[in-house]
Amino acid sequence: MSILVDKNTRLVVQGITGNEGLFHTEQIVAYGTNVVAGVTPGKGGEWVLDGKIPVLDSVQIAVEATGANTSLIFVPARFAADAIFEAADAGVPLIVCITEGIPVQDMMKVRNYLDQKNVRLVGPNCPGLLTPGEAKVGIIPGNIAIPGNIGVVSRSGTLTYEVLYALKLVGKGVSTCVGIGGDPINGTNFIDALSMFEADAHTDKVIVIGEIGGTDEEKAAEFIADHMTKPVVAFVAGKTAPPGKRMGHAGAIVEGGSGLAEDKIKAFQAAGVQVASHPEEIPELL
Amino acid sequence: MKLQEYQSKQLFSKFGIPIPKGRVAATANEAKHIAEELGGRVVIKSQVLVGGRGKAGGIRLAKTPEEAEELATQILAMEIKGLPVRKVLVDEAANIEKEIYLGITNDRAERKPVMMSSSEGGVEIEEVARVTPEKIIKVHIDPLLGLRDYQARNIAAGIDLPREHWRTFGQIAHGLWQAYSGSDSTLAEINPLVITGKNQLLAVDGKVVLDDNALFRHPDLTEMRDLDVEAQSEIEARKYGLSFIKLDGNIGCMVNGAGLAMTSMDILKLFGGEPANFLDIGGGAGAEKVAAALRIILSDPNVKAILFNVFGGITRGDEVARGILTALGEVQLRVPMVIRLVGTKAEEGRQILADANMITADTLVEAAQKAVAAAKGA
Numbered sequence: 001m002s003i004l005v006d007k008n009t010r011l012v013v014q015g016i017t018g019n020e021g022l023f024h025t026e027q028i029v030a031y032g033t034n035v036v037a038g039v040t041p042g043k044g045g046e047w048v049l050d051g052k053i054p055v056l057d058s059v060q061i062a063v064e065a066t067g068a069n070t071s072l073i074f075v076p077a078r079f080a081a082d083a084i085f086e087a088a089d090a091g092v093p094l095i096v097c098i099t100e101g102i103p104v105q106d107m108m109k110v111r112n113y114l115d116q117k118n119v120r121l122v123g124p125n126c127p128g129l130l131t132p133g134e135a136k137v138g139i140i141p142g143n144i145a146i147p148g149n150i151g152v153v154s155r156s157g158t159l160t161y162e163v164l165y166a167l168k169l170v171g172k173g174v175s176t177c178v179g180i181g182g183d184p185i186n187g188t189n190f191i192d193a194l195s196m197f198e199a200d201a202h203t204d205k206v207i208v209i210g211e212i213g214g215t216d217e218e219k220a221a222e223f224i225a226d227h228m229t230k231p232v233v234a235f236v237a238g239k240t241a242p243p244g245k246r247m248g249h250a251g252a253i254v255e256g257g258s259g260l261a262e263d264k265i266k267a268f269q270a271a272g273v274q275v276a277s278h279p280e281e282i283p284e285l286l
Numbered sequence: 287m288k289l290q291e292y293q294s295k296q297l298f299s300k301f302g303i304p305i306p307k308g309r310v311a312a313t314a315n316e317a318k319h320i321a322e323e324l325g326g327r328v329v330i331k332s333q334v335l336v337g338g339r340g341k342a343g344g345i346r347l348a349k350t351p352e353e354a355e356e357l358a359t360q361i362l363a364m365e366i367k368g369l370p371v372r373k374v375l376v377d378e379a380a381n382i383e384k385e386i387y388l389g390i391t392n393d394r395a396e397r398k399p400v401m402m403s404s405s406e407g408g409v410e411i412e413e414v415a416r417v418t419p420e421k422i423i424k425v426h427i428d429p430l431l432g433l434r435d436y437q438a439r440n441i442a443a444g445i446d447l448p449r450e451h452w453r454t455f456g457q458i459a460h461g462l463w464q465a466y467s468g469s470d471s472t473l474a475e476i477n478p479l480v481i482t483g484k485n486q487l488l489a490v491d492g493k494v495v496l497d498d499n500a501l502f503r504h505p506d507l508t509e510m511r512d513l514d515v516e517a518q519s520e521i522e523a524r525k526y527g528l529s530f531i532k533l534d535g536n537i538g539c540m541v542n543g544a545g546l547a548m549t550s551m552d553i554l555k556l557f558g559g560e561p562a563n564f565l566d567i568g569g570g571a572g573a574e575k576v577a578a579a580l581r582i583i584l585s586d587p588n589v590k591a592i593l594f595n596v597f598g599g600i601t602r603g604d605e606v607a608r609g610i611l612t613a614l615g616e617v618q619l620r621v622p623m624v625i626r627l628v629g630t631k632a633e634e635g636r637q638i639l640a641d642a643n644m645i646t647a648d649t650l651v652e653a654a655q656k657a658v659a660a661a662k663g664a
Contacts, residue, residue: 023600077499103470103499103500104497105392105399105470105497108397108429109430111397112397112430127599139600141599141629154545156546157543157545157546158545159546161599162546162597165629184392184394185397211548214394235549237546239552240552240561241551242531242533247529247531247548247564248529248545248564250498250499252544252548261552278553278650278651279650280650280651
């Protein structure tokens with residue numbers, strides 16, 4: 001009852017021995033996700049989390065030794081593109097990259113390379129994936145969402161938590177939450193997630209959380225109008241953001257008159273999507 | 287990070303793009319000497335990071351070194367769109383027969399760099415795109431392969447460039463590609479690229495915007511950062527790893543996460559308030575960061591109330607609460623502060639703050655309403 005990750009996920013964590021990697025792996029394991037290995041080049045042979053998880057030197061070894069089918073990346077920005085290439089070349093079909101601050105030109109190379117392979121990337125600069133009750137592949141706090149029939153896809157992090165929590169407070173649950181990230185060039189976009197939710201038998205409604213910058217929300221609206229039978233509710237952050245200023249996320253910037261929140265909201269409304277005026281209004285609109 | 291015109295052209299020159307002879311000057315006297323060295327007519331160009339310098343009188347032609355000195359004196363005393371002119375570029379004046387546009391930028395939608403060119407150079411490309419979009423030739427470049435020779439030829443043909451210039455144009459296009467990829471730019475443009483009276487191609491003006499996330503690879507370019515264009519508070523914020531943008535309202539905002547920070551601003555506005563800033567304290571907000579954020583927000587005399595909104599995920603509510611208490615020991619809080627803590631260890635956080643006499647809120651709506659009321663003195 002989900003997309004992308006579930007009970008069959010066999011996770012390898014790249015950058016597992018770093019501060020963030022280790023902290024979050026502990027949470028991920030505690031959530032019940034099957035973490036089969038970690039990778040830190042040069043530290044192969046060590047074990048982490050009280051000897052529960054082996055550290056290996058490469059993703060290739062991890063795939064061969066453990067049958068890992070999903071990779072989660074916590075590698076620092078300057079090495080993150082290489083980590084994605086490594087996972088893709090090792091044949092991992094799903095790569096989730098949490099790292100923030102990867103240079104745009106690195107991501108363009110990554111994206112154009114992955115497009116030639118049958119590999120799905122989620123992120124970078126994202127909170128990852130959560131299928132409540134089944135698997136957590138990322139940093140979304142597990143306790144703020146309950147299992148259910150609502151699919152969530154978002155460009156944001158803590159704003160997504162806010163929405164999950166607002167749903168939980170009224171007893172509404174989530175099939176899968178997909179954080180696609182706040183960078184201008186990413187792997188999975190709204191349309192990818194929307195089409196997976198449309199095809200998922202256990203998702204009945206979808207929430208799209210967008211923000212200023214780029215035109216992905218407008219394209220998502222077009223896709224919804226043409227291809228979605230399930231109801232969609234949207235929220236767009238950044239109505240008060242001034243043009244020309246990068247609002248934290250590398251991708252959240254209004255440039256040359258494009259990327260405005262109002263245009264995105266209009267596009268959603270024209271596609272028959274209900275748009276919430278603030279996150280706490282979302283559960284009411286579903 | 288934007289480079290000044292003279293810095294952009296120096297970068298282009300490193301990659302074989304012909305630029306006018308010239309140097310940058312910080313005083314009128316220097317400008318005069320440069321004009322003497324160059325001989326003949328020179329252009330005095332203000333170096334500020336805004337468009338419309340020419341219209342503002344920041345680009346002038348001088349026939350003699352004396353005139354160059356006089357004009358440099360005037361221009362160096364100018365402020366253009368709020369930015370003081372600290373330097374002028376003194377360039378040999380080119381005899382312009384024809385102006386072309388040539389630039390590379392990132393196309394988000396196509397996930398590739400795009401090279402754009404137009405026979406209508408010398409005006410902003412956005413303006414050309416609006417008025418005569420058919421005059422812009424666009425070619426997407428495979429980031430793994432780089433610019434191909436045939437693509438440069440197609441562009442030259444597409445803008446009706448006379449065939450005699452194709453070879454040189456190709457070299458310039460390749461130079462621009464190398465400058466763009468070699469410096470991790472998000473924009474590298476030559477505008478105008480001119481055909482001179484001597485029938486040569488020359489990059490008369492240039493603009494480069496660097497990817498802030500890639501500056502670690504370019505320490506030489508990072509040194510060129512011009513701090514004049516940024517608000518003091520934004521420079522201070524960067525030191526502490528805070529993402530901060532000053533706005534005109536009176537409610538200071540301190541939030542974790544960029545999307546939630548924007549949403550907090552939006553919801554203040556929805557309930558009749560005006561945000562004074564965007565501020566993302568990021569993950570793991572310890573006392574030092576919180577104190578710095580408070581100082582920066584309070585340095586704005588317009589601020590009448592503060593909204594502190596933290597959704598604990600990685601960031602723990604108890605840590606944030608202790609951060610606030612420590613910060614309040616260092617910073618005098620002169621306005622009411624509304625605090626909303628939710629998520630990981632939020633209950634513990636609220637207990638820590640129970641004695642601090644803060645206005646608390648459970649929901650986003652409640653927090654926004656209380657902050658708006660506090661700013662109005664209610």
